[in-house]
Amino acid sequence: MKTLIAALCLFLVASPLALALAPSRGTRRPASSIGSGWAATSNDNNNHQPQQRQPDDESLASSRRTFVSGCLSSLALLQTAVHGQAHAVRAVGGSEIDCRAAGNCLEKGELDGALGWYWGAKDRCEATDPTCGAGGKQLTVDETTGQLVGKPVPNGVDANRITHIALVRVDIGREESSVLKIGLYGNDAPASVEQFLDFLSETGFATRSTSSNALGELTAPVAFGRGGAATWIDPGTSIEFGVPSQSISFAKSKGRAKVLDSFVPQPRPSANLVENDAIVKEHDSAGLLSVPKKGLGYGGTGFESDDECFERTFLITDAAAPALNPTRRVIGQVLDGKSMAFLERLSNLPTKRGIRGVIPGQTDGPPLPKVVVRDVAVATVVNKPTDASSSSS
Numbered sequence: 001m002k003t004l005i006a007a008l009c010l011f012l013v014a015s016p017l018a019l020a021l022a023p024s025r026g027t028r029r030p031a032s033s034i035g036s037g038w039a040a041t042s043n044d045n046n047n048h049q050p051q052q053r054q055p056d057d058e059s060l061a062s063s064r065r066t067f068v069s070g071c072l073s074s075l076a077l078l079q080t081a082v083h084g085q086a087h088a089v090r091a092v093g094g095s096e097i098d099c100r101a102a103g104n105c106l107e108k109g110e111l112d113g114a115l116g117w118y119w120g121a122k123d124r125c126e127a128t129d130p131t132c133g134a135g136g137k138q139l140t141v142d143e144t145t146g147q148l149v150g151k152p153v154p155n156g157v158d159a160n161r162i163t164h165i166a167l168v169r170v171d172i173g174r175e176e177s178s179v180l181k182i183g184l185y186g187n188d189a190p191a192s193v194e195q196f197l198d199f200l201s202e203t204g205f206a207t208r209s210t211s212s213n214a215l216g217e218l219t220a221p222v223a224f225g226r227g228g229a230a231t232w233i234d235p236g237t238s239i240e241f242g243v244p245s246q247s248i249s250f251a252k253s254k255g256r257a258k259v260l261d262s263f264v265p266q267p268r269p270s271a272n273l274v275e276n277d278a279i280v281k282e283h284d285s286a287g288l289l290s291v292p293k294k295g296l297g298y299g300g301t302g303f304e305s306d307d308e309c310f311e312r313t314f315l316i317t318d319a320a321a322p323a324l325n326p327t328r329r330v331i332g333q334v335l336d337g338k339s340m341a342f343l344e345r346l347s348n349l350p351t352k353r354g355i356r357g358v359i360p361g362q363t364d365g366p367p368l369p370k371v372v373v374r375d376v377a378v379a380t381v382v383n384k385p386t387d388a389s390s391s392s393s
Helices: 002-021 057-086 094-102 111-115 190-200 246-253 337-347 354-358 387-392
Strands: 164-172 176-184 229-234 238-242 288-292 314-317 328-334 371-380
Touching: 164 190, 164 337, 176 190, 176 337, 190 288, 190 328, 190 371, 229 337, 238 337, 328 337
Parallel strands: none
Antiparallel strands: 164 176, 164 371, 176 328, 229 238, 229 371, 238 314, 288 314, 288 328
16 A cells, blocks of 8 residues: 555656656647746737746746655554554453343343444454354354354253264265264154154155155155255254255255155154154253154145155254243164264354344244265164172072
């Protein structure tokens, strides 16, 4: 910027001088006919042609000094302005932070703090940082390793209740990938777990025949490993997974870029199939695997088409969520700390909020980066006999 102003000043100084020294166009009158100021060049009263007085050397020097002085003043002002900007401090919402900590935002009239809005650079971490959570909040990081720290692994369920272990590899964009290790309570919620295992299998979950009918219609089971993705995030609370579109997943599995008009998706199963499953525990901690009480396919609003009814098949909590207890059933849990740390990362990804983002508290939505399921593996757990059973034998 300084160089630009200096060049401009040089141009402004040189231009008047060049114009003054350049010969004027047309016929020049004799010097004797030029008086001081403006003068007539002919005795004819009807033919008056004014001519400007030529500047002398002293006036040119004065003009140059004026321009140079002005340019130097501009440079000085610019340097002062830049120096001031470098030391300027942006508003960072300090009063909002203080009232949130004290719990008296409304009493002090700090509406931004009461509504949970965050302002200023120092209130927000860098969005591209994997340890940066939703709303620009810095997540907990291990000081030694620098790795993200998840919430504690859920407890309160006997390990012998876990009948199956699922390993789900999830990719975040093209750079990040990790595994969620999940245990299922097959003995307590057998029907719900059976549906979930079918959904995780290579064969997939089906509620109708998968063969072609007389009309040439095609259908296929819905499988989490084919088109599965993270579909909805409630930041810091839960993340939902499913298959957004059965028709698109089927077309991709057949190597087609276009959806087949003859494809017929799997509908929701009957809600009666899982009504006798027990409630193992409530949604009282992070790391719990939850499905709708009516079964798979009932996780959305209920108005989704058959093609999209498995878009929000199950969720994993990242905090206690008692509001889910009336409509959902816990059928499993995350099993290790590494998976809990990855869950913390997933549930705090930025979301696509659209117009809802301007409403205070409305931060949930589909994940902003692409979050897809790369691979799924399931193993059956063989429980060791208890001490009592061993002694009796």
